[in-house]
Amino acid sequence: MVVGLGPGNRDSFTAEALTAIREAQVVVGYHTYLNLIPDLIEGKEMVATPMRGEVERARQAVELAAAGKTVAVVSSGDPGIYGMAGIIIEVAGGRVPVKVIPGVTAASAAAASLGAPLMHDFAVISLSDLLTPWETILKRLEMAAAGDFVIVLYNPRSHGRPNHINTARDIMLKYKAPATPVGIVRQARRGQEERTITTLDRMLDVEIDMLTTVIIGNSQTRVAGKYMLTPRGYHL
Ligand code: SAH
Numbered sequence: 001m002v003v004g005l006g007p008g009n010r011d012s013f014t015a016e017a018l019t020a021i022r023e024a025q026v027v028v029g030y031h032t033y034l035n036l037i038p039d040l041i042e043g044k045e046m047v048a049t050p051m052r053g054e055v056e057r058a059r060q061a062v063e064l065a066a067a068g069k070t071v072a073v074v075s076s077g078d079p080g081i082y083g084m085a086g087i088i089i090e091v092a093g094g095r096v097p098v099k100v101i102p103g104v105t106a107a108s109a110a111a112a113s114l115g116a117p118l119m120h121d122f123a124v125i126s127l128s129d130l131l132t133p134w135e136t137i138l139k140r141l142e143m144a145a146a147g148d149f150v151i152v153l154y155n156p157r158s159h160g161r162p163n164h165i166n167t168a169r170d171i172m173l174k175y176k177a178p179a180t181p182v183g184i185v186r187q188a189r190r191g192q193e194e195r196t197i198t199t200l201d202r203m204l205d206v207e208i209d210m211l212t213t214v215i216i217g218n219s220q221t222r223v224a225g226k227y228m229l230t231p232r233g234y235h236l
Contacts (some may be wrong), residue, residue, distance in 0.1 A: 001072045002079040002088050003104020005033055008189030012104050020101050026070035028061045033074050045069075054084065058091040065096040078105040082126055082154060106188060107152045110213035113195045114183035115227025117215045121149055127164040128155035134164075141168050145175040150221065150230055153214040165208055172200055172216055183215040183228045184208060197228050 003020045006012035021027060021040045028047040047064075049057040057073065065071045075083035085100045092098050111118045123144040129137060144151050151172070156165045172180070178201035186194040186209070196206050200216065208214060221230040 001070070001099045001101060002083070002085045003072045003074050003101045004083065004105075005036065005074050005076055006104040006189070007077050007106050007109040008187070009036070009191055009194075012109065012189045014101070014103060016101050017103060019074050021074065023070060026061075026064050027068045027074060028057055028071060029065075029074035030057075033076060035226040037074075044166070054087055054118040055091075056085065058087045061088060062096060064089045065092070075103075076106075077109075078103045081105045081107075081124070082236070104189075106213045107215075108183035108214055109188035110152070110183065110195075111133045111189055113185045113193060114197065114215060115229050117150055117181075117183055117217060117221060117228045117230050118152070119230045120218060120220070121147075122146075122152060123149040124152040124154060125168075126175060127157070127168060128162065129164070131163065134153050136172065136173045137164075141171045142174075145172050148175070148218045150218045151216045153216070155210060156212055156214050157208050165214070166204060169200065170202060176200055176216065176219070180219075181217040181221045181223050181228050183217075184212060185215075186212045188213065197223055197226075 001020050003017050005017060026045040027041045030051055031048045034041060034046060034048050047060050061071050061073045073084050073088055077083065079085040080100055080102060090097050107124055125140050125144060127137060153168060180200040182198050182200055182203040184196045184206050198206055218230060
């Protein structure tokens with residue numbers, strides 16, 4: 001099983017994810033995620049791996065499952081969105097059945113915090129070029145901005161790529177007005193959530209790091225009181 005833990009604390013786990021972890025004999029995941037659920041994994045076999053150890057984590061999980069164990073591979077947010085689901089299916093190669101249990105993805109959590117920015121067509125783009133060529137990311141940013149999508153950015157900034165967010169913002173400004181609302185949510189649903197609603201021309205004044213999701217509005221998005229709102233199109 002590949003289990004999504006949601007974006008933050010226990011309140012944002014689904015009931016299905018909780019049950020899956022409780023039923024597992026072995027829990028596999030990145031240290032930080034396992035540390036979030038000490039009570040759930042107590043007494044179980046655990047395989048904790050470092051952040052970049054996805055391939056190794058997947059191989060170990062598949063080996064354990066092939067040996068007859070019930071294995072839960074935990075992943076933050078939704079495991080099928082930049083998570084572990086894909087690599088588990090690839091490594092399993094049909095040898096063991098894989099069940100994917102969805103979770104609340106960071107885009108949903110950030111949107112809920114901001115109000116209703118994703119009421120219309122949106123695109124999610126990760127600025128991480130670890131597994132995707134930077135040219136591909138640039139092309140997707142251009143196309144999504146040209147298409148007037150609301151754009152959700154994951155992995156917006158890391159030490160290795162501090163300026164990707166600046167480049168992304170500059171591409172947005174080619175197609176979107178400087179006053180376009182931008183919502184920035186850090187540590188959504190983790191108890192220290194920070195949320196800011198700003199504009200495209202001022203967004204770089206806000207602290208943005210790897211624990212942040214950035215939502216850039218479309219041409220209809222506006223600020224309504226404390227909320228960021230993309231109207232669905234109803235006539236009121
Ligand atoms: N599988 C995860 C996404 C992994 S990519 C999911 O479905 O949510 C990691 C990126 O997700 C981070 O760089 C950040 O942009 C975003 N993210 C994950 N958790 C977050 C949180 N609690 N608050 C804000 N952004 C978050």
